[in-house]
Amino acid sequence: MKKVLFVTHNGRFLVQFELNDIQILQELGYEVHCATNFEGETMRADAENTLKEHGVICHSIPIERSPLRLRENLNAYRALKSLLKKEHFAGVHCHTPMGGVVGRLAANAAHTAPVLYTAHGFHFYKGCPLKNRLIYQTAETFLARYTDAQITINQEDYAAAQKFPLRGKAYYVPGIGVDVKKISSVQVDRATKRAELGIPEDAFVFVSVGELNENKNHRTVIRAFANTDMTNSYYLICGEGELKQEHLKLAEELGVSDRVRFLGFRTDVSEILRACDCFVFPSFREGLSVSLMEAMAAGLPCIASRIRGNVDLLPDSRYLFESSDEAALCQLMCDVVDGVQVGQECARNKKTLEQYDVRNVSEQMKKIYTELLGD
Known part of the structure; x- marks a missing residue:
């Protein structure tokens, strides 16, 4: 049986985002393997078990997320090159920045092709720090010579990828x-x-989904929410992260700790969305947000930062704002409560979302796999 290898720095990533691609390849008759880091965290071990349940053969290759972990990633490169030479894969599909670096270099050294690389949001983008361009854009330009299929998930990245050699x-x-x-x-x-959830039935409820970190930018929403003066409104955040205590303290300082609820990691997000009135997505950087698409599918009006990916999903929306503009976000939160163009926004979102349906995406991925790997 022909075999395909997925490479990433974190097994959880494959469980969260790649089970559909894995199924497509299995249905095409391929045995699917993965090379990723299963060491350390309990959730990584859980990911290995989940992948095995889906028929994936797992290889523990300790790729590190940070490009500065040179020794560890060099060891991962050597182990991956050895695996590639041993297994004779029909193709390699790389994900995540360091999975893409280590995977493409090892595949080239082992003379394994074709090599596919999906960028789930390049780490260089409009308005990014100069160091991002110096490190990540330079790396992607160099590694392009070892890439047979550069898959991108938003229009800004696609335009950038078309310039790569x-x-x-x-x-x-x-x-x-x-x-x-x-x-x-x-x-x-x-x-x-x-x-x-402890929310009054007649309250207006905003909700965000995402890890509590700097990039997800919940801090801006908490500040904007505190300035709305809407006492019968609540803000729910689904997600865990390193900034939870800081955000709890901020909500308390602003006098809204009783109306800002930190729900932690949830498995019932679809149900929570149905109980809310508006989705807020304030990130500084995204590739193409699944949580935003899920909120759109749930029929919620969506307020989002004007960044790559979000502008693809919400074209021509009046409910976009600059990520750090608390005043603009505060006004948009007030506008959505007042129902300003909410019906039109939701109707447009429903129409836009058709092209992002999993059935359409699966058909496109099947065509790419068939084109690159053969029948």
Whole structure:
């Protein structure tokens, strides 16, 4: 049986974002392997078990996320090169920046092709720090010579990839897709769910989904929310992260700790969305946000930062703002409560989302795999 190898720095990434691609390859008759870092965190071990349950053969290759971990990544490169020479894979599909670096270098050294690399948001982008361009854009330009398929998930990255000296060519695929039909059909009793969350039935509820870190920028939303003067409104955050205590303290200092709720990691996000009134997505950097697409599929009006990926999903939206502009966000939160063009926004979102449906994305990925790997 022909074999394909997925390479990334973190096993959880494959579970979160690549199970659909894995299934496509299995249905095409390939045995799927993965080379990734399963060491350390408990959740990584859980990821290995999940991948095995999906029929994936796992190889523990300790690729590190940081490009500064040179010794560790050199060891990972050597181990991966040895694996590639031993297994004779029909192709390699790399993900994440360091998975892409180590994977493409090892594949070239082992004379394994074709090599696919999906950029889930290049680490260089409009307005990024100069060091990002010096490190990441330089690396991507160099590694393009070892890349047969450069897959991008937003228009800004696709334009950048087309300028690379690729061995093959650049492709645009609209993300990993979302199951629009499944999400839009979720049924939940709003009053019951709100009671479970401790939210009044008549309150206006904003919600965000994402890790509590600097990039996700929940701090700006908390500040804007505190300035709205809407006492019968709440802000829910689904996610864990290193900034939780800082955000809790900020909400307390601003006098909104009773109306800003930190829900932690949730497995019922689709139900929570149905119990809310507006989705807020304030990130500084994204590739193409799954959580934003899920909120759109749930029928919520969406307020989002004007960044790469978000502008693809919300073209011509009046509910976009600059990531650090608290005043603009505060006004948009007030506008959505007042219903300003909310109906038009939601109708446009529903139409836009059709191209991001998982069925469409799967068909495009199947064509790419068939084109690169053969029948």
